[in-house]
Amino acid sequence: MKNQTYRMTMLYDFFGEILTDRQKEFYDLYYNNDLSLSEIAENFGISRQGVRDVIVRAEGILTEMEDKTGLVKRFLKMRETIEQIESAATEIKQINYRQYENPRVGDLTEQILTAAESLKE
Amino acid sequence: MKNQTYRMTMLYDFFGEILTDRQKEFYDLYYNNDLSLSEIAENFGISRQGVRDVIVRAEGILTEMEDKTGLVKRFLKMRETIEQIESAATEIKQINYRQYENPRVGDLTEQILTAAESLKE
Structure with missing residues (x-):
């Protein structure tokens, strides 16, 4: 995570709207607003691991979309x-x-x- | 169906790979190879309605992808x-x-x- 922000931002730009509202919200705060997992967790009153799970899942969905369609490439x-x-x-x-x-x-x-x-x- | 072949072909070009193998196969025969529902049904030994259901479902998935991402537009x-x-x-x-x-x-x-x-x- 956060080792390939540019790629993740491109994937989100292309396919972000297929994510759930919560996935979009966390993904956006993490990648576009540069909040840490702990900061997001604190704002939403959930665990850091809970935030991480949501973002990893969202990354997986976006990456799979690109693997299948190749549209970002x-x-x-x-x-x-x-x-x-x-x-x-x-x-x-x-x-x-x-x-x-x-x-x-x-x-x-x-x-x-x-x-x-x-x-x- | 088949009233907007150009649009459906574009949607398939962009998002076709997210479909299942069977959806892709029927969609391709119907839109790209211009077979009729009955011809596809006969080739696969299933009902015309069965073929129609698969294609309508595939159209729905591709249309939803475009509604969400707007990438074809x-x-x-x-x-x-x-x-x-x-x-x-x-x-x-x-x-x-x-x-x-x-x-x-x-x-x-x-x-x-x-x-x-x-x-x-």
Whole structure:
């Protein structure tokens, strides 16, 4: 637990809504708000082990969803491709800036960069 | 059933692996191989209603997954953005072809178009 926060946050972003309300609440406090197991336990008046069980179960459900669907992996692969698009658009922008100063080309490269950025959200 | 094959195919592509083997098999024959309920029933030696029940259940599971996660919707929205990128890159390509004939700009626009196309797969 908490050794792979980035991965767990991605899994939660994709599949979090399939969890129960309690699983979501504890998972969110632990991974997104960075509370400790003991702090969550104290706030809810239950044992530290009880909190841990809920979060481990939630991690298991999210991990199983990803193992089956591979959707987070697919999305991360798309990010790499989006970065190639950004890199190419940036180079066109620079060439245009140095050689042609065509305002329409400038606009179009900005459109590509803005669109690519929004795809990564 | 079969009134929204495109949607059901998308849902299956995203979440199909969470179904049981039997659900996958019937769903696939019905939606992807376009067999009728009766044909599937005959092949498996069970009733048409039995096949229908399995497929309706599978549809329910996949639809619930999408209702909760919204991942197909998110992906379809990304497609629109990718099409904006393709449109902008195509216009740069045309401007370059008509006015500048810069081979590097030609390569870069092709890179963007190829990458964008691969994102839609």
